Structures are given as C-alpha cells and as structure tokens.
Amino acid sequence: MNTPPDLREDGRxxxxxxxxxxxxHRLLMYYxxxxxxAIRDKWDSIVYLDLFSGPGRATIDGSNRIVATSPLLVLGLDDKFDRYIFVDADxxxxxxxxxxxxxxxxHLATLVKKGDINQMASEVISAMPIPGKSRKVLGFCFLDPYRMSNLRFSxxxxxxxxxxxxxxxxxxGMDAKRAEQYYVQSKNKTVDLFLGDDRWREKWKEEKRVDGDYGDFIVREFTRSMNSLRFLxxxxxxxxxxxxxxxSIVYRLAFYSKDKLGxxxxKQSKKYSKLQIDLFE
Ligand SMILES: C[S@@+](CC[C@H](N)C(=O)[O-])C[C@H]1O[C@@H](n2cnc3c(N)ncnc32)[C@H](O)[C@@H]1O
Structure with a gap:
C-alpha cells in the first residue's frame, strides 16, 4: 500500500x-x-463507519504538510466498502x-451527518443496509475521540x-492520566459513562496502591465492558x-471483533504498519 501524497490547501x-x-492513520488504512x-466475499455488504470523522484533511503540527485524515484515507483505498457513514459534531x-x-x-455511496454520536447511534444504524435472510451486513467502525467524555459506552x-x-x-495518556484526579471524584461521571460501569473506583484504589498505571487500567476495564458484549x-x-x-504513550488503539478472523x-495490520515505521526510521 503506497503512502498517500501530501495535499494542497483547498480553502476549507x-x-x-x-x-x-x-x-x-497507517494502522487504520492497513486494517x-x-x-x-478478506471479508468482502463472506458478507453481502460491508460498511465503513467513521463516527468522529473530522473534516478529512489536516495540517501536521510543526510542519507545513497537509495530509488526508481518516475519512478520505479510507475512501481513497483501492479496496472499497459498499457504504461509508461519517459523523462529526462540528x-x-x-x-x-x-x-x-x-x-x-x-461515485461512492457516502453519508455525512452532523451531530453528537452519543445521540445518534440509532440513526447511524438505520443508515446501514438492512440485513435479511439472504443479505448479511458487516460494519467496520472507527471511533477516534479526543477524550473519554466524547464517547459513551451506551x-x-x-x-x-x-x-x-x-x-x-x-x-x-492525553486524557486519562492527566485528569485522573478529577475522574476519581464520585461526582465526575466521565469514566463511568466511557466504561458503561460505575464500579471501577474501588478496583483502581487497589491497583494504585501497588503502583498501577491509570491508562492501562482504563484499557483493561474498557475491554472487560467489550467482553460483556461478547467481543473477543x-x-x-x-x-x-x-x-x-x-x-510517552498518548493513546492506545484497541481492536474488538466477535470473529477470530477479525x-x-x-494482528497482521499491526505487523505491517510497524514494519512501515521501522523502514522510515
Ligand atoms: C480526534 S478528532 C478525529 C480526527 C479524524 N478521525 C482523523 O483521522 O484525524 C475528533 C473529532 O470528533 C469530533 N467530535 C468530538 N466529540 C464528538 C461527538 N460526541 N460526536 C461526534 N463527533 C465528535 C470533533 O469535532 C473532531 O472532529
């Protein structure tokens, strides 16, 4: 897969x-x-959902480069989805x-919606093709929030x-560890809503006592919530x-599927994108 070229200013x-x-972005494109x-033949319809899409282009801090970001990177891949759904609050x-x-x-089947994704899940679902006995539909959903308060487990x-x-x-790193002192307060519901569970404070108290890392703790608790929905x-x-x-670790990218193939x-995408980084370094 070739690295997409840098872009020119288009006034938007x-x-x-x-x-x-x-x-x-590299990992997203590989996956x-x-x-x-790999999955296209096994399903009748595949959908890409990018629910914190941004405007599609960005400048890279500290440089004068303009690059495509998640929505345009995925739309530009040779391997196409049958439908693309984008949401952004701005x-x-x-x-x-x-x-x-x-x-x-x-020429591609796209839908771009404005709004808070936490209020729009059912609208997004109804924008997907309707599954039926002879029509199996699979989505790949990228969730790219700035901070935990942007995304609710519900x-x-x-x-x-x-x-x-x-x-x-x-x-x-950029959110959890920086704001831990606020999140642990019982009146602050950010982590409760992100994890879909309010029983984490006692567990964290125990882990912190033995030098636990708050960022790692959040990942493990989040995974536990995903496991409760039967994700592997x-x-x-x-x-x-x-x-x-x-x-320093700023964030972690975590993948969840109910299927071993996913x-x-x-794992394959991780290996390829790591190889690319090593080649560039
Ligand atoms: C980290 S940026 C996403 C960047 C993009 N995916 C990329 O590849 O560069 C987060 C985006 O989510 C949007 N956003 C924040 N909270 C949101 C929410 N609750 N629902 C929908 N969009 C939200 C912001 O306006 C911002 O464009």
Missing part, C-alpha cells in the same frame, strides 16, 4: 494533528484494506468533508446490535501504543 476547514497521528479484501468539519467527498468520491452497545468490528482510540480480545499487549516525541487480520 483543516484539523491540526500531531506527527504521531500518522501512525494511527480497512485487509477487512475490505458543522465546519461536516461542511468541509461533504465538499471534499463531492469533489473526489462522488453508544457502542447500541451500535453492536449490528454485526460490527471496532477500532477504538482509548485516550490513556483485547489484551493490553494486543493494543497499539502511540507515543509522542518524548516517548482478530487475526488486526
């Missing part, structure tokens, strides 16, 4: 990302590509993404009514830690 909204976000290739991002899709990807629970694999950014994986070591230039493909 741009996100601003850190250089390490390109690692996230989306493998998914579309109206400027939505307008920019719609315009960019109209310019480059008009949203994932609702989306999981349909067959769906998830790649989820868990903001362990993900051990902490199965997740992909993404580091900043000071070598887990196998994710």
């Amino acid at each position: 909204a741009l996100a601003q990302i850190q250089p390490y976000a390109e690692e996230k 989306a590509s493998l998914f579309a290739r 109206s400027k991002n939505v307008a920019a993404l719609k315009a960019r899709i109209a310019e480059e990807f008009r 949203t994932i629970r609702e989306l999981s009514q349909r067959f769906m694999d998830f790649l989820i950014l868990i903001p362990t 994986g993900t051990d902490l070591t199965d997740t992909v830690p993404v580091r900043n230039d000071k070598n 887990i196998k493909l994710f």
Whole structure:
C-alpha cells in the first residue's frame, strides 16, 4: 500500500494533528484494506463507519504538510466498502468533508451527518443496509475521540446490535492520566459513562496502591465492558501504543471483533504498519 501524497490547501476547514497521528492513520488504512479484501466475499455488504470523522484533511503540527485524515484515507483505498457513514459534531468539519467527498468520491455511496454520536447511534444504524435472510451486513467502525467524555459506552452497545468490528482510540495518556484526579471524584461521571460501569473506583484504589498505571487500567476495564458484549480480545499487549516525541504513550488503539478472523487480520495490520515505521526510521 503506497503512502498517500501530501495535499494542497483547498480553502476549507483543516484539523491540526500531531506527527504521531500518522501512525494511527497507517494502522487504520492497513486494517480497512485487509477487512475490505478478506471479508468482502463472506458478507453481502460491508460498511465503513467513521463516527468522529473530522473534516478529512489536516495540517501536521510543526510542519507545513497537509495530509488526508481518516475519512478520505479510507475512501481513497483501492479496496472499497459498499457504504461509508461519517459523523462529526462540528458543522465546519461536516461542511468541509461533504465538499471534499463531492469533489473526489462522488461515485461512492457516502453519508455525512452532523451531530453528537452519543445521540445518534440509532440513526447511524438505520443508515446501514438492512440485513435479511439472504443479505448479511458487516460494519467496520472507527471511533477516534479526543477524550473519554466524547464517547459513551451506551453508544457502542447500541451500535453492536449490528454485526460490527471496532477500532477504538482509548485516550490513556492525553486524557486519562492527566485528569485522573478529577475522574476519581464520585461526582465526575466521565469514566463511568466511557466504561458503561460505575464500579471501577474501588478496583483502581487497589491497583494504585501497588503502583498501577491509570491508562492501562482504563484499557483493561474498557475491554472487560467489550467482553460483556461478547467481543473477543483485547489484551493490553494486543493494543497499539502511540507515543509522542518524548516517548510517552498518548493513546492506545484497541481492536474488538466477535470473529477470530477479525482478530487475526488486526494482528497482521499491526505487523505491517510497524514494519512501515521501522523502514522510515
Ligand atoms: C480526534 S478528532 C478525529 C480526527 C479524524 N478521525 C482523523 O483521522 O484525524 C475528533 C473529532 O470528533 C469530533 N467530535 C468530538 N466529540 C464528538 C461527538 N460526541 N460526536 C461526534 N463527533 C465528535 C470533533 O469535532 C473532531 O472532529
């Protein structure tokens, strides 16, 4: 898979990302590509859902590069999905993404919606093709929040009514560890809502006593919640830690599927995207 070329300014909204976000994008592209290739024959319809989509392009902090981001990267892959659904809470991002899709990807079946995904799960589900006896539909859903308060576990629970694999950014370093002192307060519901469970404080107290890491703890508790919905994986070591230039982990990318094939493909994607990074370094 070739690295997409840098882009020119087109006068529309741009996100601003850190250089390490390109690692996230690389992993997403590998997995989306493998998914579309390996799974396509087994299902009648495959759908890509990007529910924290952003505007589709970004400048990289500290450089003058403009790059495509998750929605446009996946739309641009050779291996296509049958439908693409995008959601973003920011109206400027939505307008920019719609315009960019109209310019480059008009031929693909896309839907871009503005709103808070935590209020829109049922709308998103109804935008997917309707499954039937002779029509099996599988989704691949990328959830890329800035912070835990952007995403509620109840949203994932609702989306999981349909067959769906998830790649989820868990903001362990840039959010969880920075704000732990606020999140542990019982009046703060951020982590309760992110995990879909309010019984974590006692467990964390015990782990903290033996020098536990709050970011790792959140990943394990989140995985426990996913397991309760019958998703396989993900051990902490199965997740992909993404580091900043000071070598601190800013977030982890975690993958969840109910199917062993999905887990196998994710392991493959991890290996390929790691190889790419090693080649560039
Ligand atoms: C980290 S950025 C996503 C970037 C993009 N996926 C990429 O590859 O660069 C998070 C995006 O989610 C949007 N957002 C934040 N909270 C949201 C929510 N509750 N529902 C939908 N979108 C949200 C923000 O406007 C922002 O564009």
